[in-house]
Amino acid sequence: MGDPGGVGAEVIVKAYERLRGNSRPIVIGDASVITDAIEVCDVSLSVEAVDSVADATFEQERVPVLDLDAIDELVYGEVREGYGSASLMYIExxxxxxxxxxIDAITTAPINKQATKLAGSEYAGHTGMLADYTDTKNYSMMLVEDELRVTHVSTHVSLRKxxxxxxxxxxxxxxxxxNTALRDLGVESPSVGVAGLNPHASDGGLLGDDDDAEIKPAVEQAxxxxxxxTGPESPDTVYVRAARGEFDCVVSMYHDQGHIPIKMLGFAGGSAVSGVNVTIGLPIIRTSVDHGTAFDIAGQGVASEQSLIDAVNVAADMASRH
Structure with missing residues (x-):
């Protein structure tokens, strides 16, 4: 369900009827928060609070909630230690x-990193926590937006690091x-473009030697x-080439290199954010919305549910392939 003070519960109830087509979604969170979101969004649903997944009936117009009863008071748009603790409890x-x-897969609504830090978490987000809890050493983030997919060598670290x-x-x-994740997503013969680190992929050594020294040998071994x-490719053009179909995914060297083109597609023209975040390399399936808690609009019922719908659909598709 994500942070109780954010838009997670709202996008869940707005999306719920559209999620039932190819999955049986159950919410892990607080039944009281989902009930409030139903009122805020004015949707024709009710809550079915359950103690286990086996107890859920998945009846039409009823949202099954594995009720952890983690919070005492609901206030939208505030960073609270208790909400951070609840978010961590839902994920665990x-x-x-x-x-x-x-369950066959997890789709996560957004958490607030300040709140989870107040609650004592050392993780910068979901991904590190998921990796540690599943004893996963090698993992990465894949973002999906329309025809563009990107993965990352690193994410939530400083640019220098x-x-x-x-x-x-x-x-x-x-x-x-x-390559493995693309096959899990149904791409039979994946083509991977690898972005360079330096401008123009170092331009033959004129702008550094990182690309030839570190990235090129990795591509050759692959x-x-x-x-x-293929690569290292000039990072200022490789994403356009991928969006046009030349590559099924681009391996990005750091967070913003991959996130900026994805966010540009997601937000361009004021369109609803619909990107999907897939954690690859885990022994379990996890997807996520590609937006934050949106505290500025939480409690108003106006947050777009499209990213959640896409994230659940991707998770269900991956689960069906396993």
Missing amino acids: RAIELATDGD ACDLVTTENVLETIRLT REEGIDA
């Missing part, structure tokens, strides 16, 4: 259910994870392993 239960096989993380080993592992990888 979801991971337990997925690893035990009680991100450059240090561009090593042959890290780039190669991200290419491998990307090709020896049978992966259709």
